[in-house]
Amino acid sequence: MNQTFWTFLSQNRTQVMQLTWEHIWLVGFSILFAVLIGIPLGILITRWPRLNHPILGSANIIQTIPSLALFGFLLPAPWIGERADRLAILALTLYALLPLIRNTYVGITGVDPAIVEAGRGMGMTDRQLLIQVQLPLALGVIIAGIRVATVICVGLATIAAAIGAGGLGEFIFRGLAMVSNSVILAGAVPAAMLAILADLGLGWLERRLQPRVVASARA
Amino acid sequence: MKSGHNSAAIHFQHVFFRVASGQELVRDLELQVHRGETLVLLGRSGSGKTTTLKLINRLLTPSSGEVQVQGRSTIAWDVILLRRSIGYVIQDVGLFPHFTVERNIALVPKIEKWPEERIQHRVSELLQLTGLDAKLASRYPHELSGGQRQRVGVARALAADPPILLMDEPFGALDPLTRVELQREFRALQQRLQKTVVFVTHDMREALMLGTRIALMESGRMVAMHTADDFLESREPLVRAYVEAFRSTPNLAGDECA
Numbered sequence: 001m002n003q004t005f006w007t008f009l010s011q012n013r014t015q016v017m018q019l020t021w022e023h024i025w026l027v028g029f030s031i032l033f034a035v036l037i038g039i040p041l042g043i044l045i046t047r048w049p050r051l052n053h054p055i056l057g058s059a060n061i062i063q064t065i066p067s068l069a070l071f072g073f074l075l076p077a078p079w080i081g082e083r084a085d086r087l088a089i090l091a092l093t094l095y096a097l098l099p100l101i102r103n104t105y106v107g108i109t110g111v112d113p114a115i116v117e118a119g120r121g122m123g124m125t126d127r128q129l130l131i132q133v134q135l136p137l138a139l140g141v142i143i144a145g146i147r148v149a150t151v152i153c154v155g156l157a158t159i160a161a162a163i164g165a166g167g168l169g170e171f172i173f174r175g176l177a178m179v180s181n182s183v184i185l186a187g188a189v190p191a192a193m194l195a196i197l198a199d200l201g202l203g204w205l206e207r208r209l210q211p212r213v214v215a216s217a218r219a
Numbered sequence: 220m221k222s223g224h225n226s227a228a229i230h231f232q233h234v235f236f237r238v239a240s241g242q243e244l245v246r247d248l249e250l251q252v253h254r255g256e257t258l259v260l261l262g263r264s265g266s267g268k269t270t271t272l273k274l275i276n277r278l279l280t281p282s283s284g285e286v287q288v289q290g291r292s293t294i295a296w297d298v299i300l301l302r303r304s305i306g307y308v309i310q311d312v313g314l315f316p317h318f319t320v321e322r323n324i325a326l327v328p329k330i331e332k333w334p335e336e337r338i339q340h341r342v343s344e345l346l347q348l349t350g351l352d353a354k355l356a357s358r359y360p361h362e363l364s365g366g367q368r369q370r371v372g373v374a375r376a377l378a379a380d381p382p383i384l385l386m387d388e389p390f391g392a393l394d395p396l397t398r399v400e401l402q403r404e405f406r407a408l409q410q411r412l413q414k415t416v417v418f419v420t421h422d423m424r425e426a427l428m429l430g431t432r433i434a435l436m437e438s439g440r441m442v443a444m445h446t447a448d449d450f451l452e453s454r455e456p457l458v459r460a461y462v463e464a465f466r467s468t469p470n471l472a473g474d475e476c477a
Contacts, residue, residue: 118313121276121385122327122375123303136317 005189008182020190022166026085027153027194030092034149038097039142042104043130056105059098067091067159075163088157088165095156096149103145107138140210147202154195158187168194227251227287228383228415229275234284236270236439244270246439248284254382257409257416259430261423261461267439268419272385275417276305288383303327306376306384306414310391312368314360320346320371321356327379345374350404366397373405377412384416390425402428423465427451435461 009016045052062070070091075081080090111134119129135142161169171187229252236245245267252258260268273279274286277293286293293301314323321342322329328338346353349370360368369389376384390398406429409416420426426433426447433450435443435458442457451462 112311112313114309114311114313115315116313117278118307118309118372119315119326121278121302121305121307121309123299123301123305124326124330125299128330133315137315 005182005185008180008186012186016171016186016190019166019168019170019187020194023154023157023168023191023194026088026092026157026160026165026167027150027198029089030096030153030157031146031150033089033093034096034100035146037093038100038145038149039104041097042101042142043108045101045105046108046134047126052105056098056102059101062094063098067095067156068162070094071159071163084160084163084165087163088160088167092153092156092160096153099145099148099152100142103141103148104138107141107145108134110141111137140206143202143206143209147199147206150198150202151195154191154198158191228254228289229417230287231271231274232285232287234274234281234286236267236274236279237282244439245274245281248439248441250434250441250444252415252417254415255413256431257418257429259426259433260417260419260436261421261426261430261433262436263421265438266436268421268436269387270439271436272387272417272419275383275385276302276307303331303379304381304383306379306381308369308372308376308384308386308389310388312372314368314371314375316360319357319359320351320363323360323371324374324378326375331379341378342374345377348377348408349374364397365393366401369393369401373408377414382415384414386416386418388420389418391420391422405429423461 041055045055065073071087074087074091077087080086108130115133115137116129119133124132157167158169158172160167161173168187168191172184172191173187175181175183175185175187229250231248231250234245234248235243237243248267248271250271260271262268270279274281275288275293277286277296277298280294288296288301288305315326318326321339324342324345325338328341333341342356343353346356351367351370351374355363355367360371363371369392372389376386390401393401402425409429418426418429427450430447432444432446434441435445437457443453443455445453445458450458453459453462
C-alpha cells in the first residue's frame with residue numbers, strides 16, 4: 001500500500017534533510033566552479049572576439065549532450081570517475097558554463113559604447129575600465145546568468161543519483177523502482193522548492209543591482 | 220623662439236587614415252593647431268572630422284604620416300599619459316550611470332591618485348565653472364537634464380586641467396535653447412581658461428561663434444582654413460557652398476537667413 005506523500009515525508013525527515021543538503025552541496029560547488037571559470041572566459045572573449053565562436057560553440061555543444069549520457073561518458077575518466085560526486089560536480093559545472101559565459105559576454109558588450117569611448121578617451125587603462133565600469137554595469141546580466149545556471153543545475157542534479165552521487169534524485173529513482181508516488185514526490189518537491197528559492201533569491205539580487213542603471217538607460 | 224618648444228600644440232604631418240576595406244577617411248592632412256586657439260573642424264557627415272579628432276588622442280592611429288602632440292608623435296607617447304593630458308567631450312556624453320556627478324567629474328584625478336582634499340576642492344571649482352548647482356554633486360546622471368549632463372561632461376574633461384581639449388559635436392544632441400546657452404557659456408569659459416581646443420561640428424553658426432580658426436573638411440581632406448572673420452567673405456567654392464547651404468535655410472519667420 002502506498003503511503004501518502006506527507007506520511008512518508010514526516011517519517012523520513014532526516015533522510016529528506018540529508019539528501020536536500022547533498023543536493024545543495026552538488027549544485028553549490030558546481031555553480032562556484034562555473035562562476036570561477038565562466039566569468040573569466042566571458043571577459044576573455046570580449047577582449048579577443050575571435051575566440052567567441054570556439055568558446056561559445058563548445059559550451060553550446062555540451063548543453064546538447066543528454067545529461068545521463070554525459071555522466072556515462074565521464075565514468076571511465078581517471079580521478080573524476082572514481083567518486084560519483086566529483087563526476088556529478090564536473091558534469092553540472094559543464095552545463096552551467098554556457099549561461100555564465102554568454103551572459104558575461106552580453107553584459108559587458110551591452111554597456112553603452114559612449115561610456116566605454118569616454119572612459120578610454122579620458123585615459124583609463126583596459127583593466128580600470130573593466131573593473132570600475134564594465135563589470136559593475138554588467139553585474140545585473142551576469143547574475144541573471146547565475147540564476148539560470150543554478151535553476152538548470154538543481155534540476156540536472158536529480159540525475160546525479162543515477163550514478164550514486166546522492167541528492168534528491170535518490171528518492172526519485174527509488175520511487176520509480178518502487179512505483180510509489182509518495183517517494184518520487186519526496187524527491188521532486190524539495191528539488192522544485194530549491195529551484196524556486198534559488199530563482200527568487202537570485203532574482204531579488206539581480207533587481208537590487210539594476211535599478212539605477214536601467215533608469216538611466218531609459219532617461 | 221624657445222628651443223625644443225613648438226608653438227603648435229598639435230601638428231598633423233601628411234596624415235592618412237585607411238580602414239580595413241581600403242577606404243581613406245583622412246587624406247594627406249597637413250594641419251597645425253596653435254596653443255590657446257579654438258580650431259573648429261567643420262564639415263558634413265563623412266568628411267573625416269571625427270576621425271581627425273580621434274587621431275589626436277590616439278583612439279585611432281595614422282596609417283601613414285605623423286600626428287604630433289606637444290612636439291612628440293602620438294606613437295611615441297605613452298598612450299595613457301597622452302589621453303590623460305587631453306580632455307575629451309563627446310556628443311553622447313558617456314557619463315558613468317553608476318557614479319554620482321562628483322565621482323564622474325573626479326574620474327581622472329582619482330585614477331591619477333590625487334589627494335582626496337584636492338579632488339573635492341577641484342570638483343567644487345568645476346561645478347561652479349560649468350554653471351552647475353553644488354547640490355547636484357551627489358546626484359546620478361539619470362536625474363539630470365541633457366544640458367546638465369553635458370556640463371558634467373565638460374567638467375569631467377577639465378578636471379585634471381589638461382592643456383588640450385577635444386570636443387566632438389558636444390552640443391549636438393541638445394535642444395536649440397540649451398545649445399545656445401552652452402555655446403555662450405563655453406565661449407566665456409574658453410576666454411578665461413585659454414585651452415587649446417579642437418572642436419568638431421557640422422554647424423556653421425557654432426563654428427563662427429566658437430572658433431578662432433575654421434578648417435573646412437570634405438572627403439577626408441582639409442579644403443580650406445580661415446579665421447572666423449574671413450570665413451564668410453571667402454571666395455573659395457566649397458566654403459561658399461557651405462555658407463550658401465546655411466543661408467538658404469529658412470528661419471522661423473519663413474524668410475531666408477540673411
